[in-house]
Amino acid sequence: MTASSASSASSASSTFSAPAATSLAVGLRGIHKRFGHVHAVKGVDISIQSGEIVAFLGPNGAGKTSTIDIILGLSRPNAGEVAVYGMPPRRAVAYGLVSAVMQTGGLLKDLTVGETVEYTGSLFARSRPAAEVLRRAGIDGIADRKVGKCSGGEQQRLRFAMALLSDPELLILDEPTTGMDVEGRRNFWASIREDAERGRTVLFATHYLEEADAYADRIILIRLGEIVADGTPAQIKALAAGRTVRATLPGAREDELSAIPGADSAEIRGDTVLVHCKDSDAVARYLLTATPARDLEITTRGIEDAFLALTGDGADASAQTTGAAR
Amino acid sequence: MTSQLSAASLSRGVPAAGGFNITALRLEIRRLLRNRRTVIFTMIAPVIFFLAFGLNSAYAFQKAGHGNVSAFILISMSLYGAVLATTSGGAMVSIERAAGWSRQLRLTPLTPVAYVALKVCTALVLGLGSVVIVNVVGGITGKPSMPLHLWALTALCVWLGSLLFAAFGLFIGYLLPTENVMQIMGLIMMLLSFAGGLFIPLSQYPHAFQVLAKFTPLYGLNELVHAPLLGGSVDGWWLVNLLAWLVIFVAGAAWRFRRDTARV
Numbered sequence: 001m002t003a004s005s006a007s008s009a010s011s012a013s014s015t016f017s018a019p020a021a022t023s024l025a026v027g028l029r030g031i032h033k034r035f036g037h038v039h040a041v042k043g044v045d046i047s048i049q050s051g052e053i054v055a056f057l058g059p060n061g062a063g064k065t066s067t068i069d070i071i072l073g074l075s076r077p078n079a080g081e082v083a084v085y086g087m088p089p090r091r092a093v094a095y096g097l098v099s100a101v102m103q104t105g106g107l108l109k110d111l112t113v114g115e116t117v118e119y120t121g122s123l124f125a126r127s128r129p130a131a132e133v134l135r136r137a138g139i140d141g142i143a144d145r146k147v148g149k150c151s152g153g154e155q156q157r158l159r160f161a162m163a164l165l166s167d168p169e170l171l172i173l174d175e176p177t178t179g180m181d182v183e184g185r186r187n188f189w190a191s192i193r194e195d196a197e198r199g200r201t202v203l204f205a206t207h208y209l210e211e212a213d214a215y216a217d218r219i220i221l222i223r224l225g226e227i228v229a230d231g232t233p234a235q236i237k238a239l240a241a242g243r244t245v246r247a248t249l250p251g252a253r254e255d256e257l258s259a260i261p262g263a264d265s266a267e268i269r270g271d272t273v274l275v276h277c278k279d280s281d282a283v284a285r286y287l288l289t290a291t292p293a294r295d296l297e298i299t300t301r302g303i304e305d306a307f308l309a310l311t312g313d314g315a316d317a318s319a320q321t322t323g324a325a326r
Numbered sequence: 327m328t329s330q331l332s333a334a335s336l337s338r339g340v341p342a343a344g345g346f347n348i349t350a351l352r353l354e355i356r357r358l359l360r361n362r363r364t365v366i367f368t369m370i371a372p373v374i375f376f377l378a379f380g381l382n383s384a385y386a387f388q389k390a391g392h393g394n395v396s397a398f399i400l401i402s403m404s405l406y407g408a409v410l411a412t413t414s415g416g417a418m419v420s421i422e423r424a425a426g427w428s429r430q431l432r433l434t435p436l437t438p439v440a441y442v443a444l445k446v447c448t449a450l451v452l453g454l455g456s457v458v459i460v461n462v463v464g465g466i467t468g469k470p471s472m473p474l475h476l477w478a479l480t481a482l483c484v485w486l487g488s489l490l491f492a493a494f495g496l497f498i499g500y501l502l503p504t505e506n507v508m509q510i511m512g513l514i515m516m517l518l519s520f521a522g523g524l525f526i527p528l529s530q531y532p533h534a535f536q537v538l539a540k541f542t543p544l545y546g547l548n549e550l551v552h553a554p555l556l557g558g559s560v561d562g563w564w565l566v567n568l569l570a571w572l573v574i575f576v577a578g579a580a581w582r583f584r585r586d587t588a589r590v
Contacts, residue, residue: 074432094340094435102433106426110360115353122349123434125339163433166338 023085025050025170025201026071031080033066033225040066041077042225048203050169053196055212056205057236057307058222064205065103067222068174071203072100085169096124096166101159101173109148113139113158116147120162127165137161138191153184160191171195173204177211189215209307213237243280243300247293249273260286344440354448364414367512368452372407372460376400377467379525386469391556393472398555400464401480402524405551407456408488409544410515415449416495416579420507423500423586438587442496442579449492450485457485476554483554487547490568493575494543500582522548543571 026048033041041063048054056064069075070082073089084092092098107116117134121127134140137157147155156176163171173192177185193215196202206212212219212233219236221229229236242264250271257266262279273293277283280298287293341347358364380399388395419442422428431441461481464470472480498514499507519525522544528536539545546567553560 072433074429093433095338096435097338100433102430104426104429106422106428106430108357108422108425108427110357111353115356119350119353120434122347122353123341123345123431123436125341125435159430162430 023050024048024083025052025085026203027081027083027086028067028071029081031067031070031077031082033063033070033075034078035066040225041070043080044222044225044227046220046227048170048201050201051199053202053215053217054204055216055219055233056203056222057207057209057212057219058205059207062207062222063225064222065174066225068100068172068203068205072098072172092170096126097168098170098172099163099166099168100171101156101163101176103174103176103178107147107155107158109146111147112143113145113147113150113154113161114143116158117143117161117165121165124166128167130165133161133164136164136191136195138187153180153188156180156188157191160188164195168200170201170203173202175205175207177206238278242276242278243298245275245277245280245283245287246297246299247273247275247287248295249287249291249293252291262286341435344437344443345435346440346443350444351447351451354444355451358415358418358448358452363508364452368407368411368414368456369459372403372410372456373463375406375525376403376460376464379403380464381467381469386471391558392476393555394470396464397470397472397477398552400460400470401484401552401555402548404457404460404464404481405484405487405544405548406515406519406524407460408453408484409491409519409547410512411452411456412449412488412490412492413495413498413511413515414508415452416445416492416497417499417507417511418448419445419496419499420502420504421499424503428586438583442583445496446489446492449495450489453488453492454485457481457488472555479554480551483551487551487568490543490547490572490575493572493579497575497578497582500579500586518542518544521545524548540567543567543575546571 024047026046028044028046031041031044032039044063044067046067056067058064066075070077071084071089073082073093082089085097087095087097089098111119114130114134117130121130121133130143131140134143137160139154139157139161142150142154145154147158150158156179160173160176176192177188180188189211192202192204196215204215213236216233219229219231219233220227221236229239231239248271252268252273254266254268257263257268257273257275260266260275260277260283262282263275263277265276267274267276275283275287284296284298287296376399380396380403382396385395385399390398419428428441436444458481461477495511498511502510504510521539521542523539524544528539528545531539540563546564549561549564550568553564
């Protein structure tokens with residue numbers, strides 16, 4: 001694997017988009033970041049392979065942007081190791097291996113869209129033609145417009161065009177559709193998706209589960225600076241979805257309930273038990289036949305509710321589900 | 327891993343000179359010239375000042391060293407335009423930091439030193455434009471008179487001397503993260519120009535003020551650029567003043583610059 005990819009990389013070294021491929025795109029180990037008293041990132045480990053499309057999902061303030069800033073070399077972690085294609089982040093940026101569409105990255109209002117792209121492109125050793133990236137970002141029609149006269153969505157597309165200039169191996173997007181309307185959001189993601197189909201590695205941060213589900217192969221769930229789940233969208237949704245069987249069962253024990261076939265986790269509130277499960281039929285059947293449980297109630301958890309439970313600050317809500325997530 | 331890394335590096339490479347290049351410089355200059363206020367303050371105002379104060383018919387006949395008083399005022403006004411231009415060029419970093427553009431640039435190979443070099447070069451080109459315009463307009467009026475080689479030498483000294491204020495602009499630009507830095511700069515430069523004797527000869531000020539003026543940053547430079555015309559000996563204090571302020575501005579800019587790059 002390693003040998004073959006190395007030879008393919010070296011044989012392609014004369015072409016521009018030589019794959020630094022099949023190697024580890026991002027490797028974070030034991031990353032901590034503190035801002036004064038705020039411990040924003042608490043021991044995060046992430047490995048992203050080339051070619052993956054990864055959603056970094058979590059509510060605002062979960063530590064997504066802090067982690068992304070570290071991957072891009074915009075800030076240094078207080079502890080831990082960072083490697084982007086095996087290099088320190090700043091070097092990976094200098095080689096044009098990684099680029100980003102940031103939430104807060106500023107633009108100069110007095111340059112035109114075309115000039116902004118030309119300027120940024122001139123800073124790289126090699127870059128794609130301005131016309132090409134403008135077309136791929138869907139803003140080739142407004143190259144002569146002043147940046148200050150562009151809408152929020154157009155400015156975001158401009159940032160996307162700038163990020164495409166170095167033809168990066170890894171593209172990072174930090175909540176790229178914030179402030180866009182539904183239409184703009186859909187169009188923007190269509191452009192990203194079209195681009196990702198060419199084999200680029202993509203890491204995007206979002207706080208919408210539906211966005212993560214629709215566009216990622218893998219979802220990393222982060223909450224209060226810690227990774228609480230990491231898996232395919234189907235796995236994450238299975239974690240998040242499922243049903244809850246509620247019954248009256250005095251004297252029940254949590255470990256016994258969790259051991260019921262089909263149960264994920266259980267919770268006891270006085271005489272009431274709550275069993276979270278994917279197979280509610282099996283759990284219900286077991287409770288009614290093998291235990292003296294009564295007053296049975298089966299409820300479905302919405303995906304968004306469950307996501308909130310996984311990532312929210314509510315301690316009781318998260319306690320029950322993080323167990324399942326691990 | 328190592329072979330992949332070197333393959334990626336080989337095929338891509340990093341830009342020469344930390345990303346400094348002519349395309350970026352051209353766009354920076356175009357951007358500055360697009361700013362009407364910058365053009366008015368650095369190109370048009372010095373010309374108007376010269377036309378207002380330098381064309382008094384008596385000045386054309388009043389001797390000043392190897393030339394006339396009109397030439398003396400032309401030098402003062404071209405220095406005013408040049409230092410205003412280089413200060414504005416340097417102070418652009420303030421606006422770019424406030425807008426978040428500096429952060430955007432951190433996603434490119436452009437190194438912080440190359441960024442500063444880009445700003446200084448932009449400032450110098452703007453300064454050159456200002457010096458050329460003031461001198462050309464002065465020449466067209468036919469009033470200033472001095473030997474051609476002194477005229478050229480003086481213009482060159484004014485231009486190179488204005489580099490001092492590119493450092494000043496950078497220092498202030500890194501110090502004040504405000505969109506309004508240009509207005510503040512305009513006021514500061516006006517005060518420094520009066521104190522340096524650019525608008526009114528220092529001999530016309532009260533004695534205490536004259537002593538104080540010798541410590542202000544435009545004093546040394548102003549005296550030095552008039553020296554070729556006046557032909558007297560060069561006072562050591564002028565050089566001390568110039569070098570001391572150069573050290574202060576460069577050190578200040580470097581200090582703020584380091585803090586800034588450590589932060590992001």
